[in-house]
Amino acid sequence: MSDTVQPDSYIALHYRVANGDDVELVSTFGGGPATMLLGTGELAPPLEQCLIGITPGERHVFLLEPGQAFGAHNPGLVQRIGRADLPPNITPELHGMIEFSSPAGDKFTGVVRELDSETVLVDFNHPLAGKSIRFEVEVLGIM
Structure with missing residues (x-):
């Protein structure tokens, strides 16, 4: 078992997604942590990519431009x-x-x-298409 998050890891984490204006869209901080198996679509692929290589116990903030997150508004x-x-x-x-x-x-x-x-x-665009995203994450553990 790896000591860092891998593309197929089953993890426990807290996360927060906010738009570029720092308006919170979803957050598990302040409640129970989320658990998810990466690579299954539970979390958007651009956000999953941010998690790869993180060691449990670390907290990170990622600022994603529209092209890195959900693409341009079409x-x-x-x-x-x-x-x-x-x-x-x-x-x-x-x-x-x-x-x-x-x-x-x-x-x-x-x-x-x-x-x-x-x-x-x-x-039919993703609701966050064309928007910058602030993704804050704390990986609690790899199961």
């Missing part, structure tokens, strides 16, 4: 959709999430950016 992923084309039993709400299924069964989630009587503007 205007091509913002689409105006007719209300009649929305999934059945969906009542769109401003800033709410809508999930769509492709004919192949893939799921796509978007955020409602605008509403009018005929259409809904849906943004």
